Ligand SMILES: NC(=O)c1ccc[n+]([C@@H]2O[C@H](COP(=O)([O-])OP(=O)(O)OC[C@H]3O[C@@H](n4cnc5c(N)ncnc54)[C@H](O)[C@@H]3O)[C@@H](O)[C@H]2O)c1
């Protein structure tokens with residue numbers, strides 16, 4: 141699992157999960173380096189899964205680097221967007237695999253953002269009851285979060301990521317140079333998940349993000365490299381202790397209880413995942429304040445850093461007639477809910493997060509305040 145790429149300028153973060161351990165390799169230009177793809181499970185065929193936006197930019201380059209390792213390099217191009225994180229899209233992958241008579245050793249390569257990564261991972265978990273897969277994330281969000289940790293899923297109209305599996309990749313290859321072509325709105329969306337790691341785990345990292353927000357938004361290579369590496373280190377530390385979210389891992393869901401309600405309530409794709417999480421973190425911090433865990437200055441701090449990332453901080457109205465009711469009913473379906481009680485990830489202002497229920501009335505006040513503030 142530990143390949144010596146250190147001389148070649150590749151940063152490595154290890155996800156320590158016993159026999160499911162793997163490396164996250166981080167460097168600019170990895171996509172074009174065949175040596176970065178050595179040491180993976182042997183197979184006669186590889187299948188690159190990507191989408192119609194990413195394929196024209198990166199598909200042939202990845203194919204070139206895989207060619208020395210596999211007799212056949214196949215590909216399937218999915219439609220682009222959160223609204224396509226569905227059964228139908230999943231089936232396109234199975235159609236391609238079966239249509240090419242792929243066997244159970246075939247290695248899937250997820251080339252793209254979090255949507256491609258989540259759908260490909262789920263396909264890998266299910267095809268012939270499990271084939272190896274590799275994450276090649278090309279968005280900031282995917283490099284700092286979604287490619288790492290083995291959560292794979294598709295959406296249901298009633299809730300985000302409701303159908304899926306925990307299934308770890310064999311490796312994650314973050315080519316920082318792919319971030320050069322990312323639209324600005326997507327870069328901001330990725331910054332939401334970077335910001336998340338500060339209040340839940342590392343206040344010094346939050347300080348660093350605040351100081352370096354300008355550099356990050358200008359895509360300064362060193363700033364982005366640090367943001368990706370530190371985010372992956374924090375996620376590796378959490379996932380290494382609680383792979384299947386029996387407790388600690390839920391802290392990675394900070395901002396997501398409100399955020400997922402926004403995504404589902406607005407219709408998948410209207411708000412980007414990172415935008416909903418950014419706004420959701422402001423709402424969860426407001427709730428933390430109402431539960432006596434942080435002061436208003438901390439709420440303003442989180443709001444300011446989310447806004448500085450270019451993300452929305454005003455929550456959308458999901459239902460003009462009963463907005464609070466609509467938020468609450470969507471959030472009651474959240475995967476962290478227990479016996480119908482919503483459990484929120486709250487923060488205490490010192491770099492720690494905790495899970496807590498809250499009275500509907502208090503949550504309602506936060507929703508009202510966030511939709512007009
Ligand atoms: N599994 C997890 O742990 C986890 C964690 C966080 C988010 N997610 C999921 O990830 C998804 C969001 O991921 P995302 O923000 O990457 O969105 P995305 O996958 O939709 O990608 C964003 C957009 O950027 C395009 N794109 C990708 N790479 C590009 C590049 N290098 N240059 C130009 N365009 C590029 C994509 O085609 C898409 O249009 C959500 O579905 C979310 O639920 C999963």
Ligand SMILES: O=C(O)C(=O)C[C@@H](O)[C@H](O)[C@H](O)COP(=O)(O)O
Nearest residue numbers: 285289291300301389392393396475
């Ligand atoms: O890896 C995790 O654990 C996370 O919660 C990371 C989140 O950023 C991500 O959006 C995840 O997909 C949400 O998980 P879910 O279990 O709430 O669907």
Ligand SMILES: [Zn+2]
Nearest residue numbers: 333396413417
């Ligand atoms: Zn997320």
